[in-house]
Structures are given as structure tokens and as C-alpha cells.
Amino acid sequence: MNELGSISPELLVASVMVASTPILLAGLGELVVEKAGVLNLGVEGLMIIGAVCGFAMSVITGSVLAGVLAALVGGALLGLVFAVLTQYLLSNQVATGLATTLFGLGLASLIGKPFIGVRPPEMPRLRVEFLSDLPFIGHVLFSHDPVLYLSLGMTLLIWYFLRHTKKGLILRAVGENHDAAHSIGYKVRQTRILAIMFGGAMAGLGGCYLSLVRVPQWTEGMTAGAGWIALALVVFSSWRPLRVLLGAWLFGGVTVLQLNLQAAGVGIGVAYLSVAPYVVTIIVLVLISANRSQRLLNAPACLGRSYYISS
Amino acid sequence: MRILKLIAASAVIALGAAGGTVSADEPLKVGFIYVGPTGDHGWNYQHDKGRKLVEETFGDAVEVSFVESVPEGPDSERVMTQMALSGHDLIFTTSFGYMDPTINVASKFPDVTFEHCTGYKRADNVATFNARFYEGRAVIGHIAGHVTESNVIGYxxxxxxxxxxxxxxxxxxxxxxxxxxxxxxxxxxxxxxxxPIEADAAKALIEQGADVIMQHVDSTAAMLVAEEHGVWAFGQASDMSEFGPNSHIASIVNNWAPYYVERVQAVMDGTWSNSDTWEGLSTNMVEISEITDRIPADVKASAQAVRDAIADGSLHPFTGPINRQDGTAWLAEGETASDGDLLGLSFYVEGIDEDFPQ
Known part of the structure; x- marks a missing residue:
């Protein structure tokens, strides 16, 4: 196994963390949306809008922070479009989600035209005296950019919010049974719209991580399916934030690992490795559809169902 | 309702039939199908440059449309059918994976002319064209061998x-x-x-010691990663120099535009045939962009000499003795590979220490 000698574990782990950040952010956002009972298949479109808004704004202003904010706002606004269509006009969520993806991809290409071939300002990286120089730990834990740390913080925050706060409980109630939630006075529509906008902002943030850190460049269609992976991730994690983190590392890890294995000259099993996360997702989906008591797997009972006040 | 449908259907058939004989006042409808976005600054970008030249050259005599980011497979067949049904006379399908769909659709629309890029299946109304990119690769391989210090080249x-x-x-x-x-x-x-995957791949190669990156993928992501890590890189399909001000050595540039103009003209003149075109450096279908001065002058000069020798036919990139990876003989001393051999090439040559993907 000395072929593996050329793979540096610390660089590999650091690369995995970077590769998994976009899908982690988008996945967490979609998790909150789905917990509120809304299925938004527009993650891909939201991500690419974030990618282009973040890129464009940071190039125009020269500030990465402004770019990140623009990505959050851009994602939230496109999320709002989806929210108005599905919550007020009661359009079909699946169709509207797909339309959001198509619309996002097209709009992003349009916005991005003047920014093709431009270099963005660099995202600053953490550098702590002493800590960043530590072997292994220094590279893995103390050498990243702020968004990556934010994504880890958001994982905990969303877990805490859903699990231990009243607002989180209301959001889950809305997702589990919107009629019951409404009957005891909670605002179903408002909760869902806020959740969708939050999901949009998170997807936008994930998108701008692609265009500002991971590639870093604006290219049309650059999300190349990351939004769909984020969607799969939510199902894979059976709607639990900490498992989204694990899933993101698994998806990102498998991608980076198989590339590294190939570079190291280990060709066998690479195809199986890259297909593994999808296989697991399919198995989870099969389990969910086979198991009548969805509760066990945590899927929100009102997922994808439109809600309107009949009176 | 049924009558309306009948009328619509016969109109479509009539349109299709009219496609063969283009009258002078009707513009020739030309369609292009791309596998990725036209803004990739690589493969599709270059094809789209060709489309633009067709538009410029023929003006009102042509009506040009294109569809980008069409996945290979059944989707592409739908797009082609749609183009044929909407009265296109000439359709360029520009990715290897469009081969079977092109043949399928072409058999249903015998009066529509198809041009498929990089495939090997032809029909009465399907021509194929490709460029000898490997000639360009020989030039960049030559440079890479000279400039690498770690002796590891990532591909x-x-x-x-x-x-x-x-x-x-x-x-x-x-x-x-x-x-x-x-x-x-x-x-x-x-x-x-x-x-993102292209960038990750470049990163993995660099982290494992590669100091020169070559790519066959369409975007400029690898070039940017090379720039960030301070290693050399070669551009693919289009001139990528602006993406790697320090890293970019040269790009292999696919120059389809003259071919497209020629073929559109041929359809207009009625001289089109289902030919098989495979051109390289000699006719400038493949070009090497300006080689940077950041590499030693003698390397640049020898690379240009290699380029010129391939272009004038005095050097063939595959000249024996060459063994296959498993050590068996492929080309004898002085023997050059035939086009047939090259078109079906599915093994590594001796010395590449990698498993060939199955």
C-alpha cells in the first residue's frame, strides 16, 4: 500500500472540509425548509444565484464580505419568489422548485456575463500564531476561511434551534401538521415563508463558497448538480442537522478521496467509491417509502403539502 | 381538432421536405447543440465562436440557433428532433456522446443535414469532423517534460x-x-x-507532487487552482492565458470556425457530402496559443520546432518504437500509427504507471 504514501492525510482532511462546505450549507438550509413542511427542489437554482451574486458583488466592491452578504440576499430573494408562488398562489411545490432551478440557472448566466474571466478578491484565511503551525491539527482546524467555520457553527445552531427552542418547536409543528398548528394559533404561512427565505440564504451562501473559495471563479452552470446533492443529503440525514454534517463530509470526502486515490495510482474501486453516497441515499429513500411509520425516520408529515386557510 | 392536428402535421412534413432544396430567398436554418455552457471558455466556447463566424459571414442568408448544456444521451435526441421539426436544414452536434442520437435522428429526417463532432458513425446525411488534438498534446507534452522539476505531471x-x-x-x-x-x-x-470537481482534481494532483497540470476538461477551474498553488498549467480548447497570468504556458486551441463556414457554404451550394474530416496543426484546426516567455527561451524554441515539424508532416507524435503498457510491441522502429489505430486507441503506452480504467 505504499502507493498511498503520496496522499498527505492533513491536506486530504482539509480538502474534504472545503469540498463539503457548499453542500453542507445548502443542505442545512433545505433541512429547515423541509422541517417546516415545504419541499423546495430549487436548491440548485438558489445556489447558483448565490454563486453569481456573491461573485459579482465581491468583484464590484472588492470586498469579500459584501459578496457574501449579496449571496445571502440573492438566495433569500429567489427563495421569496418560490415562497410567494407556493404559499400565496399555492402552486405545486415540486414543479415550482424545478422552475426555480431553471430560472436560477438562466438568471445567473445573465447576471454573470460581464464577470466571466474576472478574478475575485481572495477570501481571508484564519491564521493563529502557534496554533496554525501545529502539525496536522494546525492544517485541519486552524487554516480555513470564515465561511467554513460559519458552516460548522450553523450546524450546531440549527440543531439547537430545532431541538431546544420554542420557535424551533413551532417550525416543526408547522411541518408535521399544519392544520393543528394553525388551529392553535401559529402562523403557518409566515413560518414557512421565513423558513424558505432562510433556506434560500443558506443555499446562496453555499453557492458563493463555490465561486469565491473552492474554484474560485464564475463559470456558467458551475454548481453542476451540487444543489441536487444537497437535496439528497437532507434525505440521507433523515432530517437531522448533525447527520447533514456527517453526510456532507461523506459526500465531499468520497469525492476528494477518490480523486486523491486516482492521483496516487490506486485505480480499483474508484468508480464504486464515487457512486457510494448515491447508493446510500437510494437505500434511505427505499427504507422511507417501505416504512409506513415515517416518524421513525423523522420525515416531516406535511412535507410537500400545500396549506391554505379554508375559512 | 383532429383536422387541425392533421394540417399541422402535414405542414411539418412539408417543411421537412422543403429542407433539402433551399431556395435563395429562404435563409438556411443552421442549428448547433452544445454539451456545456457557451461561457465555459473551453470546448463549447470555441464551438460557439464558430457559430458566430457563420452568422457574421452569411448574415441574412442564414438563421442560426443553438441550444447549450444539452446532456449526452436521450435528452440530446429530443433536442435534435425538435430542431429538425422546426425546419433546421443543417445541425451541428458537438460532443462525442451525441453520436448515436445524431444517427437516430438523422435516419428519421433524411432531408436534414447533420454534422457530428468527434464521432465515427456516418450516414447519407451525417458527416463527421474532428481535430487531431493529440498533435497539440505532443507540443505541450514536450514543454511539460522540460519545465517540470518534480518530474510529476498531473493530467x-x-x-x-x-x-x-x-x-x-x-x-x-x-x-x-x-x-x-x-x-x-x-x-x-x-x-x-x-x-468544482475539476478544481478538486487539480488540487489533489498538486498535493501529490505534480508541478505541471494538463487537462481534458472544459472549464478553466484547474488553471485557477494551478495559479493559486504556483504550478504550471496548460489550457484546453480555448486560450486560457487570462486565467493563469503566472501559470499558463500555452493552450491547445480548437479552431472550428473556418470549417463551419465551409460546410454551411457547401450546403448552400449543394456540394455537401457526408465526408469525414480529421485535421490538425497543418490546417490550423488545432492551434497552439502564444507560448509564454516565462519558460526558458530554448524550450520555447524547441516546442515551436516540434509544432512546425508536426504541421509539415515531418514528425508524427506516434512514431515507433512504442510498446503498449503491458510491454507488448505496438509500433516498430520508425513506424507511425495509422489513423485506424489512433481512432480505436484504448490502452496506455509503456511507461505510464497507472491502471487503465475499465
Whole structure:
């Protein structure tokens, strides 16, 4: 196994963390949306809008922070479009989600035209005296950019919010049974719209991580399916934030690992490795559809169902 | 309602039939189908440049449309059918994976002319065209062999089809010729366009010691990663120099535009035939962009000499003795590879220390 000698574990782990950040952010956002009972298949479109808004704004202003904010706002606004269509006009969520993806991809290409071939300002990286120089730990834990740390913080925050706060409980109630939630006075529509906008902002943030850190460049269609992976991730994690983190590392890890294995000259099993996360997702989906008591797997009972006040 | 449908259907058939004989006042409808976005600054960008030249050259005599990011497979068949039904006279399908769909659709629309890029199946109304990219790869392989200090060259490959395998072999042979210690690390990404994966692949190669990056993928992501890490890189399909001000050595540029103009003209003149075109450096269908002055002058000069020798036919990138990876003989001393051999090339040459993907 000395072929593996050329793979540096610390660089590999650091690369995995970077590769998994976009899908982690988008996945967490979609998790909150789905917990509120809304299925938004527009993650891909939201991500690419974030990618282009973040890129464009940071190039125009020269500030990465402004770019990140623009990505959050851009994602939230496109999320709002989806929210108005599905919550007020009661359009079909699946169709509207797909339309959001198509619309996002097209709009992003349009916005991005003047920014093709431009270099963005660099995202600053953490550098702590002493800590960043530590072997292994220094590279893995103390050498990243702020968004990556934010994504880890958001994982905990969303877990805490859903699990231990009243607002989180209301959001889950809305997702589990919107009629019951409404009957005891909670605002179903408002909760869902806020959740969708939050999901949009998170997807936008994930998108701008692609265009500002991971590639870093604006290219049309650059999300190349990351939004769909984020969607799969939510199902894979059976709607639990900490498992989204694990899933993101698994998806990102498998991608980076198989590339590294190939570079190291280990060709066998690479195809199986890259297909593994999808296989697991399919198995989870099969389990969910086979198991009548969805509760066990945590899927929100009102997922994808439109809600309107009949009176 | 049924009558309306009948009328519509016969109108469509009439349109299709009219496609064969183009009258002077009707513009020729030309369609292009791309596998990725036209803004990739690579493969599709270059095809789209060709489309623009067709529009410029013929003006009102043509009506040009294109569809981008069409996945290979059944989707592409739908897009082609749609184009044929909407009265296109000439359709360029510009990715290897469009081969069978092109043949299928062409058999249903005998009066529509098709041009398929990089495939090998033809029909009465389907011509094929391709460029000898491997000639360009020999030039960049030559440079890579000279400039590498770690003696590790990273190669981002797409799918294990002869087209890509030729490129790897050609670049390796040229690099090996000038630097016997050179080693190739190949990553197969199984996609033509996925910037984040391309970037990750480049990163993995650099982290494992590669100081020169070559790519067969369509985006400029690898070039940017090379720039960030301060290693050399070569552009693919289009001039990518602006993406790597310090890293970019040269790009292999696919120059389809003159061919497109020629073929549109041929359809207009009624002289079109289902030919098979495979041109390279000699006719400038493949070009090497300006080689940077950041590499030693003698390397630049020798690279240009290699380029010129391939262009005038005095040097063939695949000249024996060459063995297959398993050590068996392929080309004898002085023997050059036939086009047939090259078109079906599905093995690494001796010296590439990688498993050939199955």
C-alpha cells in the first residue's frame, strides 16, 4: 500500500472540509425548509444565484464580505419568489422548485456575463500564531476561511434551534401538521415563508463558497448538480442537522478521496467509491417509502403539502 | 381538432421536405447543440465562436440557433428532433456522446443535414469532423517534460474514450522523449464540465507532487487552482492565458470556425457530402496559443520546432518504437500509427504507471 504514501492525510482532511462546505450549507438550509413542511427542489437554482451574486458583488466592491452578504440576499430573494408562488398562489411545490432551478440557472448566466474571466478578491484565511503551525491539527482546524467555520457553527445552531427552542418547536409543528398548528394559533404561512427565505440564504451562501473559495471563479452552470446533492443529503440525514454534517463530509470526502486515490495510482474501486453516497441515499429513500411509520425516520408529515386557510 | 392536428402535421412534413432544396430567398436554418455552457471558455466556447463566424459571414442568408448544456444521451435526441421539426436544414452536434442520437435522428429526417463532432458513425446525411488534438498534446507534452522539476505531471482526464487516451499517450510520449524520468498521474473525473470537481482534481494532483497540470476538461477551474498553488498549467480548447497570468504556458486551441463556414457554404451550394474530416496543426484546426516567455527561451524554441515539424508532416507524435503498457510491441522502429489505430486507441503506452480504467 505504499502507493498511498503520496496522499498527505492533513491536506486530504482539509480538502474534504472545503469540498463539503457548499453542500453542507445548502443542505442545512433545505433541512429547515423541509422541517417546516415545504419541499423546495430549487436548491440548485438558489445556489447558483448565490454563486453569481456573491461573485459579482465581491468583484464590484472588492470586498469579500459584501459578496457574501449579496449571496445571502440573492438566495433569500429567489427563495421569496418560490415562497410567494407556493404559499400565496399555492402552486405545486415540486414543479415550482424545478422552475426555480431553471430560472436560477438562466438568471445567473445573465447576471454573470460581464464577470466571466474576472478574478475575485481572495477570501481571508484564519491564521493563529502557534496554533496554525501545529502539525496536522494546525492544517485541519486552524487554516480555513470564515465561511467554513460559519458552516460548522450553523450546524450546531440549527440543531439547537430545532431541538431546544420554542420557535424551533413551532417550525416543526408547522411541518408535521399544519392544520393543528394553525388551529392553535401559529402562523403557518409566515413560518414557512421565513423558513424558505432562510433556506434560500443558506443555499446562496453555499453557492458563493463555490465561486469565491473552492474554484474560485464564475463559470456558467458551475454548481453542476451540487444543489441536487444537497437535496439528497437532507434525505440521507433523515432530517437531522448533525447527520447533514456527517453526510456532507461523506459526500465531499468520497469525492476528494477518490480523486486523491486516482492521483496516487490506486485505480480499483474508484468508480464504486464515487457512486457510494448515491447508493446510500437510494437505500434511505427505499427504507422511507417501505416504512409506513415515517416518524421513525423523522420525515416531516406535511412535507410537500400545500396549506391554505379554508375559512 | 383532429383536422387541425392533421394540417399541422402535414405542414411539418412539408417543411421537412422543403429542407433539402433551399431556395435563395429562404435563409438556411443552421442549428448547433452544445454539451456545456457557451461561457465555459473551453470546448463549447470555441464551438460557439464558430457559430458566430457563420452568422457574421452569411448574415441574412442564414438563421442560426443553438441550444447549450444539452446532456449526452436521450435528452440530446429530443433536442435534435425538435430542431429538425422546426425546419433546421443543417445541425451541428458537438460532443462525442451525441453520436448515436445524431444517427437516430438523422435516419428519421433524411432531408436534414447533420454534422457530428468527434464521432465515427456516418450516414447519407451525417458527416463527421474532428481535430487531431493529440498533435497539440505532443507540443505541450514536450514543454511539460522540460519545465517540470518534480518530474510529476498531473493530467485531468474525462472519459476513457480513444480521444482522451490518445491525448494522454501523446503528451506522455513527448514528455518522456525530453525527460526520461517523467511520471504521469492521471485522474478520471467522468465529466466534461464540473468546475468544482475539476478544481478538486487539480488540487489533489498538486498535493501529490505534480508541478505541471494538463487537462481534458472544459472549464478553466484547474488553471485557477494551478495559479493559486504556483504550478504550471496548460489550457484546453480555448486560450486560457487570462486565467493563469503566472501559470499558463500555452493552450491547445480548437479552431472550428473556418470549417463551419465551409460546410454551411457547401450546403448552400449543394456540394455537401457526408465526408469525414480529421485535421490538425497543418490546417490550423488545432492551434497552439502564444507560448509564454516565462519558460526558458530554448524550450520555447524547441516546442515551436516540434509544432512546425508536426504541421509539415515531418514528425508524427506516434512514431515507433512504442510498446503498449503491458510491454507488448505496438509500433516498430520508425513506424507511425495509422489513423485506424489512433481512432480505436484504448490502452496506455509503456511507461505510464497507472491502471487503465475499465
Amino acid at each position: 485531468i482526464a474525462t472519459f476513457p474514450i480513444p480521444e482522451v487516451v490518445r491525448g494522454i499517450n501523446s503528451a506522455y510520449l513527448a514528455a518522456k522523449k525530453v525527460n526520461p524520468d517523467v511520471e504521469f498521474k492521471v485522474i478520471w473525473v467522468y465529466t466534461w464540465f464540473d468546475p
